[in-house]
Amino acid sequence: MPxxxxxxxxxxAPAYQKVADAIEREIVNGRIKPGDPIGTEHDLVRQFGVxxxxxxxxxxxxxxxxxxxxxxxxxxxxxxxRYSKLASRLSRALVLHEVTFRELYEASMTLExxxxxxxxxxxxxxxxxxxxxxxxxxxxxxxNPAALAECDAEFHVLVAKASQNRVLQLAREPAAxxxxxxxxxxxxxxxxxxxxxxAAHGHLIDAIRRRDREAGVLWTRRxxxxxxxxxxxxxxxxxxxxxxxxxxxxxxxxx
Amino acid sequence: MPxxxxxxxxxxAPAYQKVADAIEREIVNGRIKPGDPIGTEHDLVRQFGVxxxxxxxxxxxxxxxxxxxxxxxxxxxxxxxRYSKLASRLSRALVLHEVTFRELYEASMTLExxxxxxxxxxxxxxxxxxxxxxxxxxxxxxxNPAALAECDAEFHVLVAKASQNRVLQLAREPAAxxxxxxxxxxxxxxxxxxxxxxAAHGHLIDAIRRRDREAGVLWTRRxxxxxxxxxxxxxxxxxxxxxxxxxxxxxxxxx
DNA sequence: ACTCTAACTTTGTCGGACAAAGGGACGGAA
DNA sequence: TTCCGTCCCTTTGTCCGACAAAGTTAGAGT
Numbered sequence: 001m002p003x004x005x006x007x008x009x010x011x012x013a014p015a016y017q018k019v020a021d022a023i024e025r026e027i028v029n030g031r032i033k034p035g036d037p038i039g040t041e042h043d044l045v046r047q048f049g050v051x052x053x054x055x056x057x058x059x060x061x062x063x064x065x066x067x068x069x070x071x072x073x074x075x076x077x078x079x080x081x082r083y084s085k086l087a088s089r090l091s092r093a094l095v096l097h098e099v100t101f102r103e104l105y106e107a108s109m110t111l112e113x114x115x116x117x118x119x120x121x122x123x124x125x126x127x128x129x130x131x132x133x134x135x136x137x138x139x140x141x142x143x144n145p146a147a148l149a150e151c152d153a154e155f156h157v158l159v160a161k162a163s164q165n166r167v168l169q170l171a172r173e174p175a176a177x178x179x180x181x182x183x184x185x186x187x188x189x190x191x192x193x194x195x196x197x198x199a200a201h202g203h204l205i206d207a208i209r210r211r212d213r214e215a216g217v218l219w220t221r222r223x224x225x226x227x228x229x230x231x232x233x234x235x236x237x238x239x240x241x242x243x244x245x246x247x248x249x250x251x252x253x254x255x
Numbered sequence: 256m257p258x259x260x261x262x263x264x265x266x267x268a269p270a271y272q273k274v275a276d277a278i279e280r281e282i283v284n285g286r287i288k289p290g291d292p293i294g295t296e297h298d299l300v301r302q303f304g305v306x307x308x309x310x311x312x313x314x315x316x317x318x319x320x321x322x323x324x325x326x327x328x329x330x331x332x333x334x335x336x337r338y339s340k341l342a343s344r345l346s347r348a349l350v351l352h353e354v355t356f357r358e359l360y361e362a363s364m365t366l367e368x369x370x371x372x373x374x375x376x377x378x379x380x381x382x383x384x385x386x387x388x389x390x391x392x393x394x395x396x397x398x399n400p401a402a403l404a405e406c407d408a409e410f411h412v413l414v415a416k417a418s419q420n421r422v423l424q425l426a427r428e429p430a431a432x433x434x435x436x437x438x439x440x441x442x443x444x445x446x447x448x449x450x451x452x453x454a455a456h457g458h459l460i461d462a463i464r465r466r467d468r469e470a471g472v473l474w475t476r477r478x479x480x481x482x483x484x485x486x487x488x489x490x491x492x493x494x495x496x497x498x499x500x501x502x503x504x505x506x507x508x509x510x
Numbered sequence: 511a512c513t514c515t516a517a518c519t520t521t522g523t524c525g526g527a528c529a530a531a532g533g534g535a536c537g538g539a540a
Numbered sequence: 541t542t543c544c545g546t547c548c549c550t551t552t553g554t555c556c557g558a559c560a561a562a563g564t565t566a567g568a569g570t
Contacts, residue, residue: 014553016315028347040520051555053308056522060271060312064319065344067351073563074521081348089320089344090425092283093336096322099421106373107422114365166354167362170345171426269522295551306524311553328532329552 015050019058022048027067027078038068038076083170090174098240104179105237109224111172112156116216118163119208127162131205134158138201142194149184155201156180162208178241179227186230193230200226270305274313277303282322282333293323293331338425345429353495359434360492364479366427367411371471373418374463382417386460389413393456397449404439410456411435417463433496434482441485448485455481 013021026032038044044055059076062068066081094104119127134155141147156176160169187193200223207215231237268276281287293299299310314331317323321336349359374382389410396402411431415424442448455478462470486492 016553024347028350034351042520053311053556054554056308056312057315057553060315061319064316066348070521075563080351081344083348086345086348089336090341092279093321093338093341094422094425095283096289096335097421103420103422107369107420107426110365110369110423111426114362118361165358165362166352167349167358167430168365170349170429171362171366174425175422271522297551308525309523312522325552 015048015054016057016061019044019048019050019055020061023058023062024065024067032078034078034080036078038078040075083173084177087170087173087177091177094174094178095241099178100238100240101182101231101235102237104175104241105224105228105231108172108175108179109221111168111175112159112224113217113220114168115156115160115163115172116204116208116220117213118165118168119159120211120213120216122164123162123208127158128205128209130158131155131162131201131208135198135201135205138198142198145184145188145194148187148194148197149180152183152197152201153177153180159204159208182231183227185234186227189234190230193226196226197223270303270309271312271316274299274303274305274310275316278313278317279320279322287333289333289335291333293333295330338428339432342425342428342432346432349429349433350496354433355493355495356437356486356490357492359430359496360479360483360486363427363430363434364476366423366430367414367479368472368475369423370411370415370418370427371459371463371475372468373420373423374414375466375468375471377419378417378463382413383460383464385413386410386417386456386463390453390456390460393453397453400439400443400449403442403449403452404435407438407452407456408432408435414459414463437486438482440489441482444489445485448481451481452478 023032023038027034032038039047041052041055041059044059045052048055059068063070066085067078068076069079070076123131134151138148138151138155141151153176157169157173160172163169183197187197200219203219204216204223207213207219228237278287278293282289287293294302296307296310296314299314300307303310314323318325321340322333323331324334325331378386389406393403393406393410396406408431412424412428415427418424438452442452455474458474459471459478462468462474483492
């Protein structure tokens with residue numbers, strides 16, 4: 001028969017984990033706000049009553065999670081986790097899970113269409129200015145695949161931003177980090193790829209400005225189908241994403 | 256004038272970071288496969304030629320990133336990052352960014368509909384069996400809000416799994432981790448909420464089995480609109496997600 | 511008030527140490 | 541021979557103390 005619950009389960013966890021959890025709690029529940037200083041390692045040693053090595057292990061955990069970081073003088077402070085850094089963790093995981101380009105393509109078809117729909121509904125003048133600026137820069141580098149691919153990635157980040165939906169912004173980022181690097185390969189291999197890409201961006205901006213949902217969705221679909229056609233000229237959609245693409249994500253994380 | 260590029264930039268990073276990067280590279284590019292042992296801390300001390308404290312800090316970074324973990328005997332081995340753990344990082348970030356329930360709702364409307372469409376197209380018999388099993392368990396706890404909310408969360412994970420699209424699975428998880436805990440509050444406060452939820456699940460399984468895309472989309476929309484109506488009885492959609500919901504995510508992470 | 515320097519702090523790394531827990535080997539019992 | 545218990549070794553988590561490099565602060569001098 002079950003004994004009466006005289007004792008609560010004891011929280012048994014390594015000290016460094018408890019340190020990390022304690023600091024995380026204070027940040028997540030808002031008692032420590034982003035930007036607030038955390039104190040020196042020595043402070044934490046005194047407060048938690050554990051050794052500095054233990055504190056440092058706890059700090060590493062939080063740092064990797066993006067909850068705290070070190071400023072120019074290496075002092076600790078809480079901070080807002082950055083989407084691109086978090087997303088690169090996810091990209092890495094997707095690579096390890098050996099997802100296929102088909103999965104990437106189909107998920108992106110959903111996520112990018114939703115982004116554009118959001119942008120059509122909610123884009124501000126500032127968003128449109130950013131997008132237009134991006135378009136101008138894209139046109140200038142249409143013959144340079146690496147630079148154009150980078151512009152393309154930025155363009156879609158800006159579209160997602162224009163949707164004013166941060167959940168969507170975050171949800172699309174991991175796939176995008178793996179998806180858009182291939183753009184470089186495609187516009188390198190397919191001559192008309194660059195101009196088509198830039199033209200599609202132009203139509204998309206236009207649709208967003210005119211708040212024309214139909215057109216936005218249509219051009220997003222076309223844009224992605226272009227990608228697909230280009231990609232299928234160089235590889236099968238059922239190939240899994242390989243580690244080479246991670247180099248982009250890693251570079252983005254450090255940036 | 257620019258000097259000729261005689262020297263490459265020196266990679267200046269803390270030793271623990273280099274240790275983490277080196278191990279990460281081996282895992283991501285496949286030379287160390289998930290499940291492979293990493294060796295003891297002492298081994299790594301010898302291989303990298305740095306102090307054990309330094310090795311340990313590097314290990315914490317990788318552990319937090321989900322790339323390595325310790326088995327029952329605390330030995331290190333590479334592993335496939337788990338979606339729920341990664342997603343809880345993202346949920347945490349969303350809370351810190353103070354996203355609103357409206358953002359969560361609108362993003363989920365997209366993500367869950369896409370999941371169901373994928374499930375309608377690709378669900379296997381095994382997927383259907385899992386879903387049906389979940390339904391049976393849900394019916395058994397329809398009067399218990401906490402247990403029902405848990406079943407609901409699991410149901411939608413299973414639907415995403417049935418889509419066979421791991422990118423989508425991962426993309427929807429962060430929003431879901433914040434979204435579904437509210438279910439408990441809703442079915443507690445709204446008497447007919449529980450039965451309606453279970454009924455919707457039943458219709459969804461039916462649609463997936465019949466490969467009826469229209470019905471799948473319809474019932475997903477209804478299901479989410481039910482959530483919305485229920486939620487608006489207890490709070491505004493424009494309220495931001497608060498830290499209390501993180502407790503669920505934290506519990507899920509440790510599980 | 512401004513600048514330059516010297517003293518102090520903080521971080522990153524190192525070396526060694528020890529208790530607790532687990533794994534493995536060895537020997538004895540069934 | 542196979543099973544089981546004990547002893548030893550390894551590994552991890554934690555602690556202590558130390559030091560160089562880089563940054564910060566305070567104070568002296570102009």
